[in-house]
Amino acid sequence: MLRVEETQQAVEFSAALIAKFDDVKSRYPQGKQKSALLPILHLTQAEFGWLSSAAMDKVAEYLGILPIEVYEVATFYTMYFLRPQGKYVLEVCRTGPCCLVGAEKIMDHIEQRLGVKEGEVTPDGLFSWRGVECLAACGFGPVLQIGPEYTFYENLTPESVDKLIA
Amino acid sequence: MARKLLLEHINVPGINTLEVYRQKGGYAAVEKALKTLTPDEVVEEVKKSGLRGRGGAGFPTGMKWSFLAKPEGVPRYLVCNGDESEPGTFKDRYLMTYIPHLLIEGMIVASYALGANTSYIYVRGEMMPQIRILEKAIAEAKNAGLLGNNILGTGYNLELYVQPGGGAYICGEETALLESLEGKRGNPRIKPPFPAIAGLYGCPTVVNNVESIAAVVPIVNEGGEEYAKLGIGRSTGTKLISASGNIKKPGVYEIDLGVPVEEFIYSDEYCGGIANGKRLKAVVAGGSSVPILPANLILKTINNEARLMTYESLSDGGFATGTMLGSGGFVVLDEDQCIVRNTWNFSRFYHHESCGQCSPCREGTGWMEKVLHRLEYGHGKMSDIDLLVDVSKKIEGNTICPLGDAAAWPVASAIRHFRDEFEWHVTNAQEAIT
Ligand SMILES: NC(=O)C1=CN([C@@H]2O[C@H](COP(=O)(O)OP(=O)(O)OC[C@H]3O[C@@H](n4cnc5c(N)ncnc54)[C@H](O)[C@@H]3O)[C@@H](O)[C@H]2O)C=CC1
């Protein structure tokens, strides 16, 4: 079950971040600013690495909606992290077509190389990894992506994964 | 050699920039539509073209456009569906990556035809690089007076925005997409009303796939009748096929609808045959949601006619012996692949992606995943096979959106055509584990 992580840490949004929020908010008709919620959560996560309850409460305040409306969305979509992650999160496609060309071997290799299980963070805080569903690149599998820019790596081999991690 | 209407210039260096795109004739459709055609005339060309929705359902695009309600004083919206999450499908990402202006040109022409002054391209959030590419291309177009106020001096105004999703397959379903675009969870709405009557913010809205919108460009340039000359029967024009799995040349191919499946798999122009000298075992022809077919049935229909890449030919024989063109996600399995494992993998996907609104889908996908898992890992019983069929029947047709059907069909068809493999997993449980 997904749940929202409680933190005591206060969160401040910088003026630069608020300016980005304002830009997003201007894309929708008057009164429909809630539409900005998903893009704003992406911007918030890119800034802090994950979405704490304090950060989500501030987003709610910014958009003039209830905190529950933000939690509802943040828990529904898979891209939002509700707890701290490694600095680099390796997300490997684990869906059928990629498995036909060796995605499972790549995940085993990553687990072994990093020495942590899916969802866990390496002791130095640098890496975590997880399997995700089809990333719309099935012809170039196995594939993985690394946020927050979602840089993409195709036709993976154990060797190319080693180069990435090194 | 098939005609390339969408991908002709895809390998031209710099085609992602406005300058090169225009050198290659880009934005001629905007000039032609906005300066010489009325909105209704554009709709008429699209109707004549016979274009059918490339998102998977194959609904005639021109007809959908003509169903758009036009109440006085209410804004209308065009929303492009760039959520592309159907396993096996990767054509839209390809198009947006390499030739973003084609989509933007299509959006301008389509928005003009529909009378929309604000349009959105909803792109799945994982495609952040593609979102940046599109935003850059939009800025270029705007600078050149192709977007914004008074486009090319014609008095037509259009603002175009890219909206990221949050990671959820279900947001490709058009009403879930609209919920998501409104800043909510992606729970599909009950249809009807269709978005054409009540869509974004309750206003009349057309939702179209990336490839459908892109196809409007050659349709306007060459005329609907010319476009309709390509293809066979009600499958007109060209189609992007995403080819993956155990083939020599995976990738995105633009075909004339009507190419024989056998030619598509084996000719060097397309997939180049099965990789590593293996034999063909099965094909999922239209994305993970469509029924899987064994080699003999994908190459020939039950009446021993060559199977063609068209909406009609692929579905010939119904689900007993046929499948669907769907989104054109063509996944090829060689003789070494395990059907049970592949089916389990897909069912895990659907269970993971169910939005949870309807009990048959929420619970049924979980059951199918669990039972397939135990079969795959050697803990299954013979009765599990019929149990799977039973669960799939209870889901099919009993849900708000077609994700339920999409979860049921792969399981039912795998058992229909490969029951012996499921039985093998029960009788050879020890071997199945390894
Ligand atoms: N490209 C992808 O990644 C995926 C594609 N799909 C495909 O999606 C398909 C199902 O999509 P749906 O949208 O549920 O199919 P649908 O048949 O309900 O609708 C198709 C389109 O036609 C419109 N339409 C249909 N009847 C209409 C009417 N009377 N008035 C106005 N508009 C009307 C709908 O609004 C929609 O835009 C499946 O066949 C599957 O192949 C499914 C999953 C993923």
Ligand SMILES: Cc1cc2nc3c(=O)[nH]c(=O)nc-3n(C[C@H](O)[C@H](O)[C@H](O)COP(=O)(O)O)c2cc1C
């Ligand atoms: C579960 C589900 C997922 C879907 N995903 C997509 C998608 O990723 N892209 C898409 O264009 N259509 C998708 N569709 C189909 C859309 O609901 C809709 O039919 C399509 O966007 C209409 O555009 P078109 O007429 O141009 O094909 C999906 C449908 C379902 C039921």
Ligand code: SF4
């Ligand atoms: S069929 Fe599944 S995904 Fe579709 S609305 Fe029902 S629960 Fe949600």
Ligand code: FES
């Ligand atoms: S299955 Fe891996 S990208 Fe589609």
